[in-house]
Amino acid sequence: MSKTLDSSPSILPLYARAALPMIPGASLLPFVPGGGGEIPDGLDLELTGVTAEAEDVAAYAKVCGFALRDTLPPTYPHMLAFPLHMAVMSDGSFPFGAVGLVHVENSIAQKRPIGIHEEMTIRVRPTKLRPHPKGKTFSLETEVLVDGKVVWESVSTMLRRGKGGSEAAKAEKGFEALPADVPAGAEWKLGGDLGRRYGGVSGDRNPIHMHSLTARPLGFPSAIAHGMWTKARALAQLESKLPDSFEVEVRFRKPVLLPARVEFASREQEGEILFAVRDAKKGTPHLDGRVQPAKNAAQSKTKSKTAKTGRKNAK
Numbered sequence: 001m002s003k004t005l006d007s008s009p010s011i012l013p014l015y016a017r018a019a020l021p022m023i024p025g026a027s028l029l030p031f032v033p034g035g036g037g038e039i040p041d042g043l044d045l046e047l048t049g050v051t052a053e054a055e056d057v058a059a060y061a062k063v064c065g066f067a068l069r070d071t072l073p074p075t076y077p078h079m080l081a082f083p084l085h086m087a088v089m090s091d092g093s094f095p096f097g098a099v100g101l102v103h104v105e106n107s108i109a110q111k112r113p114i115g116i117h118e119e120m121t122i123r124v125r126p127t128k129l130r131p132h133p134k135g136k137t138f139s140l141e142t143e144v145l146v147d148g149k150v151v152w153e154s155v156s157t158m159l160r161r162g163k164g165g166s167e168a169a170k171a172e173k174g175f176e177a178l179p180a181d182v183p184a185g186a187e188w189k190l191g192g193d194l195g196r197r198y199g200g201v202s203g204d205r206n207p208i209h210m211h212s213l214t215a216r217p218l219g220f221p222s223a224i225a226h227g228m229w230t231k232a233r234a235l236a237q238l239e240s241k242l243p244d245s246f247e248v249e250v251r252f253r254k255p256v257l258l259p260a261r262v263e264f265a266s267r268e269q270e271g272e273i274l275f276a277v278r279d280a281k282k283g284t285p286h287l288d289g290r291v292q293p294a295k296n297a298a299q300s301k302t303k304s305k306t307a308k309t310g311r312k313n314a315k
Contacts, residue, residue, distance in 0.1 A: 033091060106154065108249075121146075123142065135163065182267050184263035187262070202228070225258055234277055254284050
């Protein structure tokens with residue numbers, strides 16, 4: 001049963017609570033996440049009456065490279081759902097803090113474009129923990145509804161680093177990556193302030209993205225680009241080729257240390273588009289992705305949800 005919220009949660013207090021488990025002994029407090037164990041039931045959230053502000057959409061489109069339209073960029077609903085993601089992960093019953101988690105995969109299924117002024121309902125639910133070679137993963141499943149119908153959904157898979165389980169080696173491989181010899185079609189120069197600019201339009205002000213001084217205590221030599229910015233920028237590059245209804249899934253590989261020069265490559269084959277973002281000098285892979293039309297995407301989505309959640313119907 002979902003808990004219905006009266007308004008979108010405020011991000012900064014949620015980040016403060018999510019970071020508290022880093023303080024020794026803080027997880028013993030009942031309102032602080034980090035007590036360990038499994039992800040409990042009962043953390044599903046729902047927010048009704050959500051509408052986008054045109055000026056906010058325009059600012060987001062500018063940072064990510066999308067053209068201005070009367071519909072939302074395909075990654076924009078993720079930004080609207082992000083406060084709910086943080087509310088789930090900062091709940092006192094959540095087994096660990098959100099700060100330090102690694103976003104490793106993200107899939108989005110857009111059933112149809114969403115008009116800027118359409119009223120939406122957003123639902124978010126966490127899945128159970130699953131073994132991974134580098135620790136454990138869980139997913140945040142998101143649905144966006146208009147007039148009671150799902151028009152957009154996503155699965156964000158997060159890694160909690162630690163000791164991996166023996167069964168983790170049998171994890172699904174997923175889609176084949178774009179071959180490294182496919183030439184780049186574009187190059188992007190990313191400034192050192194990209195994390196702060198994207199954080200300003202998305203609300204995601206995780207310290208690892210803001211500045212080298214806040215990224216270093218968390219293990220990064222400099223601020224890193226948001227994975228969802230990289231995905232959004234890739235879709236903006238492909239915007240003219242995207243149908244109204246499609247699924248896009250990505251794997252986040254090596255983090256993009258800012259400032260950076262990265263290149264984008266893509267290839268259309270058998271009704272799908274494979275794409276990649278990689279370091280412009282070394283060829284280091286930062287992101288692998290695939291776009292599929294809706295018919296194939298629906299089949300893939302069912303398989304993906306069954307694999308990640310252990311249930312065929314996640315609605």
